[in-house]
Amino acid sequence: MSKLRVVHYLNQFFGQIGGEDKADTAPLKKDGVVGPGMALNGAFKGEAEIVGTVICGDSHFAENMDADLSQIIGFIKEYKPDLVVAGPAFNAGRYGTACGAVAEAVQAQLGIPAVTGMYVENPGTDMYKKAVYIVSTPDSAVGMRDAVPKMAALALKLAKNQSVTPEEDHYISRGIRKNFFAEEIGARRAVDMLVAKLAGKPFTTELPMPAFDRVPPNPAIKDITKATIALVTSGGIVPKGNPDHIESSSASKYGKYSLAGVTDLTAETHATAHGGYDPVYANEDADRVLPVDVMRDLEKEGKIGKLHEFWYATVGNGTAVASAAKFGRSIAEDLKAAGVHAVIVTST
Amino acid sequence: MRLTLGKITIKGLDFGSATRVENGKLFVNKEELVALIREDSRVASAEVFLARPGESVRIVPVKDVIEPRVKVEGPGNIFPGFIGKLDPVGSGRTHVLQGAAVVTTGKIVGFQEGIIDMTGPGAQFTPFSQTFNVVVKVEPVAGLHQHDHENVVRMAGFKAAAYIGEAGRNTAPDTEEVYEWPSLAEAMTKHPGLPKVAYVYMLQTQGLLHDTYVYGVDAKRIIPTLISPTEVFDGAIVSGNCVSACDKNPTYVHLNQPIITELFKRHGKDYNFVGVIITNENVTLADKERSSNYTSRLAEMLGVDAAIVSEEGFGNPDADLVMNCRKLEQKGIKTVLVTDEYAGRDGSSQSLADTTPEANAVITAGNANETIVLPKLDTLIGHIDVVDVIAGGFSGSLRPDGTIEVEIQALTGATSEVGFIKLTAKGM
Numbered sequence: 001m002s003k004l005r006v007v008h009y010l011n012q013f014f015g016q017i018g019g020e021d022k023a024d025t026a027p028l029k030k031d032g033v034v035g036p037g038m039a040l041n042g043a044f045k046g047e048a049e050i051v052g053t054v055i056c057g058d059s060h061f062a063e064n065m066d067a068d069l070s071q072i073i074g075f076i077k078e079y080k081p082d083l084v085v086a087g088p089a090f091n092a093g094r095y096g097t098a099c100g101a102v103a104e105a106v107q108a109q110l111g112i113p114a115v116t117g118m119y120v121e122n123p124g125t126d127m128y129k130k131a132v133y134i135v136s137t138p139d140s141a142v143g144m145r146d147a148v149p150k151m152a153a154l155a156l157k158l159a160k161n162q163s164v165t166p167e168e169d170h171y172i173s174r175g176i177r178k179n180f181f182a183e184e185i186g187a188r189r190a191v192d193m194l195v196a197k198l199a200g201k202p203f204t205t206e207l208p209m210p211a212f213d214r215v216p217p218n219p220a221i222k223d224i225t226k227a228t229i230a231l232v233t234s235g236g237i238v239p240k241g242n243p244d245h246i247e248s249s250s251a252s253k254y255g256k257y258s259l260a261g262v263t264d265l266t267a268e269t270h271a272t273a274h275g276g277y278d279p280v281y282a283n284e285d286a287d288r289v290l291p292v293d294v295m296r297d298l299e300k301e302g303k304i305g306k307l308h309e310f311w312y313a314t315v316g317n318g319t320a321v322a323s324a325a326k327f328g329r330s331i332a333e334d335l336k337a338a339g340v341h342a343v344i345v346t347s348t
Numbered sequence: 349m350r351l352t353l354g355k356i357t358i359k360g361l362d363f364g365s366a367t368r369v370e371n372g373k374l375f376v377n378k379e380e381l382v383a384l385i386r387e388d389s390r391v392a393s394a395e396v397f398l399a400r401p402g403e404s405v406r407i408v409p410v411k412d413v414i415e416p417r418v419k420v421e422g423p424g425n426i427f428p429g430f431i432g433k434l435d436p437v438g439s440g441r442t443h444v445l446q447g448a449a450v451v452t453t454g455k456i457v458g459f460q461e462g463i464i465d466m467t468g469p470g471a472q473f474t475p476f477s478q479t480f481n482v483v484v485k486v487e488p489v490a491g492l493h494q495h496d497h498e499n500v501v502r503m504a505g506f507k508a509a510a511y512i513g514e515a516g517r518n519t520a521p522d523t524e525e526v527y528e529w530p531s532l533a534e535a536m537t538k539h540p541g542l543p544k545v546a547y548v549y550m551l552q553t554q555g556l557l558h559d560t561y562v563y564g565v566d567a568k569r570i571i572p573t574l575i576s577p578t579e580v581f582d583g584a585i586v587s588g589n590c591v592s593a594c595d596k597n598p599t600y601v602h603l604n605q606p607i608i609t610e611l612f613k614r615h616g617k618d619y620n621f622v623g624v625i626i627t628n629e630n631v632t633l634a635d636k637e638r639s640s641n642y643t644s645r646l647a648e649m650l651g652v653d654a655a656i657v658s659e660e661g662f663g664n665p666d667a668d669l670v671m672n673c674r675k676l677e678q679k680g681i682k683t684v685l686v687t688d689e690y691a692g693r694d695g696s697s698q699s700l701a702d703t704t705p706e707a708n709a710v711i712t713a714g715n716a717n718e719t720i721v722l723p724k725l726d727t728l729i730g731h732i733d734v735v736d737v738i739a740g741g742f743s744g745s746l747r748p749d750g751t752i753e754v755e756i757q758a759l760t761g762a763t764s765e766v767g768f769i770k771l772t773a774k775g776m
Contacts, residue, residue: 130696165776173775177695179714179756180774181472186686186767187606190656190711194684195618197709198543198654206772207689207710210698248460249592249739250690250717250755275460275739276591276663277631278555280494318592318662318739318757320692320717348631348664 004048004159007076008037009086009102011095015055023094025057027068029075036144040085043152048159052079058094065101073105081112083159088117088147089124091139096124103132113158117147118172125172133158133171227341230308232331234316234324235282235289235348236274237265246315248275254314254327256334259307263296276317277348289346308340316347349439349529351578354420354521358447361398361480367512369519374448376482376512384511385486385504390496392489394504397729399451399466399481404726406470407483409461409734410760411452411498411557411590412505413476413598416445416513417583426513427506427583429564436563437582438529443516449479449600450512452505453730454486457498458557460739462593462760463722463752470722473762475769476600483729484508495556502588505599527612529576532622536651539620543653546623547607548643548672549575549766552589552596552660553628559588560597560660562626568635572627572642577608580624589660592739594716594762595688597660601761606768607656607686623650627672629665640671647681654682658766662690662716666701677706688713688763689773693755713764714771716740716757724750 012022014035033041034053041050054075061068076084084106086099096118103114117135118125125134135154137147150170157164166173182189189206196203221227238246244255262269265286272282272289287293295307312331316324335343357372364375378396385394399405417426422440425432451464464476471477486504488497530538551560553568560567562575562585575584580602587599608624615621627643630636647655655676659669666687673683685707689699695715735746740758747753756762763771 165774175696176776177689177691177699177715177773178776179718179771181770182772183770185606185610185770186711186713186764186772187610188767189772190607190658190684190686190767191610191614193709193711194545194654194656194682195614197682197684198545198619203709205708205710206774207687207699207712208775209703209705209707209710210700212698212703245736245743247742248737249757250693250742252742275458275737276554278558279458280556316663318690318716320690320697322692322697 003046004082005080006048006050007079007081007084008033008040008050008053009072009084009099010034010053010055011098012055012057015053017055023057023059025055026060027054027056027071027075029054036148039144039148040152043149044156047156051081056098058098061098062094069101069105072102073109076106077110083112083155084114085151085155086114086116088135088137088144088151089122090137090141090143091119091122093123096122097127100124100128100132104128107132113155115151115155115158117151120172129172130174135171221342224304225302226305228305228308228339229295230335230340230343231290231292231295231311231346232343233290233311233313233346235346236272236315237270237282237286237290237313238273240269240271242273246273246313248273248315249318251315251319252323254312254331256310256312259292259309259311262292264293265290274315274317274348289348291346308338349576349578351439351527351581352441353525353527353581354441354443355446355523355525356443356516356519357522358445358480361400361448361482363398367515369445369515374445374480374515381508381511384507385484388500388503390489390492390500391486391504393487395485397483397485399483399729401466401478401480403466405466406725406728407451407453407464408730408732409453409456409738410464410593411457411461411501412587413600413760414450414505414509415600415603416448416450416509416516417603418443418513418517419582420517424582426510427586429561430503430506430586431510434563436579437584438576438578442582443519443521445513445516447480448512449476449481450505450509451476451481451483452486452501453483454501455731456734457494457501460557460591460593462590463754463758464760465722465725468723468725469720470759473720473756473759473771475761482508482512485730498557498588506586527578527581529578535620535622539616542620544622544651545611545619546625546647546650546652546655547611548647548655548657549624549626550657550659550665550668550672551585551626551628552665554631554664557589558591561586561588567626567628568630570628572625572639572646574646575624575626577605577624580605580608591661592716592757593760594740594757595661595713595765597766598761601764601766601768605766607658607766622652629661629668631664636668636671640668640675643672644675644679647676648679652681656684656686658686660765662688663701670702670704670707673707674704684709684711686711686713686765686767688765689715690717691715693717693719711767712773713767713769714773716763717755719753719755722752722754
């Protein structure tokens with residue numbers, strides 16, 4: 001088998017152009033290895049070979065990210081590589097961010113694997129750990145000898161399409177949950193963990209608790225009697241027949257529906273698509289979840305400016321937070337463009 | 349309290365002229381069973397099918413799975429509050445047709461029922477691909493309210509399981525298990541020096557197809573209380589619940605409660621297992637606060653050092669799980685939680701809807717959003733057209749070639765949060 005072709009990405013310092021005074025160096029390419037590429041090449045043990053090195057100054061990249069990224073990807077592509085290695089960046093923040101961005105773009109645009117390496121507290125780690133494989137490295141270049149063999153081994157595995165795990169392959173967990181069958185049933189594992197926890201012995205939780213986003217509330221509306229207010233629900237209220245086929249669980253979309261001329265939701269006109277709660281009462285009178293009737297009353301009484309002419313609905317049941325956040329962003333943009341001042345979000 | 353479970357291993361299943369067990373083979377009199385189910389005037393039609401492990405059979409939409417059992421000695425009968433009298437159960441002798449199950453199906457009640465495949469890739473995700481299934485398909489009379497429809501099918505399942513269970517009354521069991529549950533006074537003085545542990549058994553109670561019953565009482569109307577494990581083995585807790593069927597406990601799983609069974613195995617060696625606390629998962633905040641307060645209060649009154657807490661369901665009940673965990677840990681009671689995950693089809697989203705730093709010992713039964721492609725199978729029992737709308741399905745789930753792409757949340761018992769199965773997940 002011929003050797004895999006590798007392109008190595010470096011900053012101006014490791015690319016041997018210069019220190020901080022050369023950080024404004026524009027992207028450039030050099031055939032073959034540069035600096036730490038030598039050690040990397042050795043670590044491939046003949047299975048792969050660095051055919052080219054692409055270098056960019058840290059400041060230049062930070063200030064011209066889009067343009068530089070497209071130029072860097074162009075240079076990389078010219079070498080027809082099978083995989084790309086970026087860094088390691090250790091604890092250098094701008095370099096780490098650049099390595100993450102280059103690796104992500106390589107995967108997305110060239111469809112080949114990319115590996116980088118960083119210290120766990122490098123800001124690039126949090127930004128890119130979900131998108132790319134980042135080998136966990138010490139915080140300074142003293143750790144080069146530790147980092148390079150791990151990065152080379154992981155890169156080779158990915159190029160060969162072999163399965164990898166954070167524990168065996170030393171990369172920072174991407175937080176991607178993957179199912180597998182354990183040796184013992186869950187009940188047995190629970191009792192084992194209980195005994196370990198009671199005895200003060202070490203145990204490893206199977207699900208580290210997620211860190212949640214907190215969204216600060218906007219300032220209060222100054223004059224609610226002039227405000228346009230929209231209704232948004234994750235309680236699944238849709239026109240009867242569910243025209244957009246929103247899923248009863250794990251929704252992949254949301255719907256936007258007109259309230260023009262609608263003063264009351266009835267069992268004949270509206271229903272819930274939600275599979276996660278007792279739908280009987282919502283189907284009898286969908287205003288119980290999406291309070292159009294009350295909003296129309298408030299509108300008539302002059303207590304609010306007006307009810308926005310569309311409502312937005314999705315199903316919150318078993319829907320991934322990533323999907324929900326995506327729907328939320330898109331709905332918010334739409335509402336903002338329509339000049340809506342405030343939103344009432346109802347669940348189930 | 350002392351309960352002997354006599355287990356009769358079922359190794360075959362067929363229709364026969366009399367419902368009986370012969371050399372480990374269960375025979376079912378179809379006409380008698382159909383007539384029994386049709387005694388309910390709300391039943392328009394009842395059919396019975398058989399599905400054996402390895403057969404090319406798909407059952408959908410599945411509402412409940414129930415193990416046939418019969419009370420042979422001691423007070424009461426199986427499924428008290430639903431069948432027969434309301435005498436307390438949990439002592440004496442009960443015979444179990446181990447390896448057999450009643451599966452209920454019929455037209456969809458909500459969107460929430462499950463799928464059982466007896467062969468192929470789906471079979472490894474549902475424990476009920478391994479049981480000899482007597483499938484009862486029940487259709488209600490027209491115009492029946494959804495809550496009544498659910499009740500009709502649920503009752504049909506219990507009646508069928510009790511009827512088939514009778515076949516084990518005079519059959520000699522292959523194995524016997526004896527469970528002792530002492531009085532509290534006795535339990536407290538037993539096994540001095542060992543830490544005391546309890547099990548917090550959370551029951552799904554969110555409404556239609558989300559309900560669980562204890563001695564016939566809708567569990568959303570209880571405040572947390574104690575129950576004897578032997579009562580659980582005798583059917584004091586039953587399911588009315590198959591929403592996102594992967595992580596709901598069918599009656600079968602309550603009867604074979606895996607966490608209670610596992611806790612018994614190391615009882616008296618590594619700890620003193622002194623209590624089972626049942627609690628609910630109601631939808632209002634006040635109910636959640638009340639139930640979690642009282643759960644931790646009961647654990648405190650029992651004086652336990654640690655507890656396993658299992659969830660049933662996801663999303664809204666994640667809040668109950670987290671409240672139970674936090675309040676127990678704040679009282680110095682160590683917890684291990686059992687849950688599953690909804691991390692998105694690609695596994696990259698956060699897994700739970702609520703979180704707390706005290707939850708540092710968690711068992712996961714896997715990511716229910718992962719998708720699976722199920723091949724076309726030869727025989728279908730039930731209604732295949734519901735696959736697009738059941739929880740875990742989506743528009744286009746049922747493909748023109750008869751294969752199905754669904755999230756594993758549609759497979760009955762796939763991510764059991766009482767740890768009945770081996771599926772789990774890890775971060776990659």
